[in-house]
Amino acid sequence: MSSLPGWKALPPGCPVQEPLSAHKNHTGSWRSERPLWNHDHCVKCGVCDMFCPEACIKANAEGFYLANLDYCKGCGICMMECPTQCISMKQEEE
Amino acid sequence: MGTRKGMEVSIGIAEAAMMANVDVIPAYPITPQTHIVEHLAELVADGHLDAEFVPVESEHSAMSAACGSMAAGARTFTATASQGLALMHEILFIASGMRLPIVMAVANRALSAPISIWNDHGDVMAERDTGWLQVFVENGQEAYDHVLWCHRVAEDHDVLLPIMLNFDGFILSHVVEPIEVWSPEEVKQFLPDYVPPYRLDVDNPWTFGAVGIPDIYAETRMAHNEALTDSQKVMEKAWNELSEVVGRKYHAVESYKTDDADIVFLIMGSVAETCMTACDQLREAGKKAGVVRIRMWRPFPFAEIAKELGGRKVVVAVDRALSTGGCGGPMASEVKGALYHLDKRPQVIEFIAGLGGRDITIGDFMDMYDKGVAVASGGALPRYELLGVRA
Numbered sequence: 436m437s438s439l440p441g442w443k444a445l446p447p448g449c450p451v452q453e454p455l456s457a458h459k460n461h462t463g464s465w466r467s468e469r470p471l472w473n474h475d476h477c478v479k480c481g482v483c484d485m486f487c488p489e490a491c492i493k494a495n496a497e498g499f500y501l502a503n504l505d506y507c508k509g510c511g512i513c514m515m516e517c518p519t520q521c522i523s524m525k526q527e528e529e
Numbered sequence: 530m531g532t533r534k535g536m537e538v539s540i541g542i543a544e545a546a547m548m549a550n551v552d553v554i555p556a557y558p559i560t561p562q563t564h565i566v567e568h569l570a571e572l573v574a575d576g577h578l579d580a581e582f583v584p585v586e587s588e589h590s591a592m593s594a595a596c597g598s599m600a601a602g603a604r605t606f607t608a609t610a611s612q613g614l615a616l617m618h619e620i621l622f623i624a625s626g627m628r629l630p631i632v633m634a635v636a637n638r639a640l641s642a643p644i645s646i647w648n649d650h651g652d653v654m655a656e657r658d659t660g661w662l663q664v665f666v667e668n669g670q671e672a673y674d675h676v677l678w679c680h681r682v683a684e685d686h687d688v689l690l691p692i693m694l695n696f697d698g699f700i701l702s703h704v705v706e707p708i709e710v711w712s713p714e715e716v717k718q719f720l721p722d723y724v725p726p727y728r729l730d731v732d733n734p735w736t737f738g739a740v741g742i743p744d745i746y747a748e749t750r751m752a753h754n755e756a757l758t759d760s761q762k763v764m765e766k767a768w769n770e771l772s773e774v775v776g777r778k779y780h781a782v783e784s785y786k787t788d789d790a791d792i793v794f795l796i797m798g799s800v801a802e803t804c805m806t807a808c809d810q811l812r813e814a815g816k817k818a819g820v821v822r823i824r825m826w827r828p829f830p831f832a833e834i835a836k837e838l839g840g841r842k843v844v845v846a847v848d849r850a851l852s853t854g855g856c857g858g859p860m861a862s863e864v865k866g867a868l869y870h871l872d873k874r875p876q877v878i879e880f881i882a883g884l885g886g887r888d889i890t891i892g893d894f895m896d897m898y899d900k901g902v903a904v905a906s907g908g909a910l911p912r913y914e915l916l917g918v919r920a
Contacts, residue, residue: 442751447689448628449749451736
């Protein structure tokens, strides 16, 4: 049985009252490549964070950047923009 | 008891919107709807109507603003025609998908090119599948009554859908007719205040028009379709209560002299009145003609069409629009689709008449009747005919 609501359970027009409910939709499942950081070359500039269209790249406790793979779609923009070229894209199936 | 006044039908529609005490009117003027919005702008400017008149820069903006005001819980009325309705196209789906009960009068007019400001039903037929409720009226009184009726139906919590009130451009919009206007007591008795089930509110926030992923989109369409189909119950109830208040009774499909008719005309809009006059003259000549008029176009009146037309031998369908390169007239196509499942179904002779404001005369109906008789007597059934087109 599906846990998704049937049509009768939907309020007219499907308005949403729960803030940030879109977070439940893990769009990272669309990804075919994932970004990998070589932190040996990372200068912690944050350009990858600024350019990420999903806003899913955040710094960890040491200040190094990583993508939240629940939402990263593997677009590769972080890899293209990284000034030290410390990001590479790896096929998911590898 | 209301007062009977001579007034242009467009003015009547604007006065009815005032009686409905609408809160917001986002509108852009376009022939032949202009007098409605001009008069509403005057009523607001002169202090007769406490409403926000939003003079938008296009019909696309008019419908967008209507969605916003309706989502905020404000009773919203607008009007358009032809190219203006076409420009609203993408937002019409948003209004119906978000289940916003906007009331919109459409002064039906042909679409360009070539430019035509005159009447046919090409504009609304292009918006047939936008998920709106759609009704047609035949005269000024029906137009006036149905503005109030439309708000009543659309805003019902079992419906919550936008509605198009279709009336023929110029033939009705620019003609002065006697119209019985409602008293404030009658309006109060018939039309309650609009109470939105939820609305845009900073203290109690809702998101309207969020993304519908593949897991949910089909369910939203099912819910929309079921609500639209079921709305006929609310429509019938509102027509009954309207008759209790002002004494005029309307139906989803209305028939005229059909009991013993051998040829039945099928038609929508103001030309039905010409058709009924032609029917009277045919009857005087001993010819058994009858008329069936569709008032409720969405939801489509399947049961009524089966009842009125199922047992007939020949139906003469008179469309006011052409599905170019397709089946011909959209009304006749749908009616034939509705009849297909019946054991006994009539032959349907299709005419497309009055495109771009070409007059449809009593003589035209006489000719169509004769062609109906020819088919009833075993003549070949033509595919469809654009009436009166020169070779």
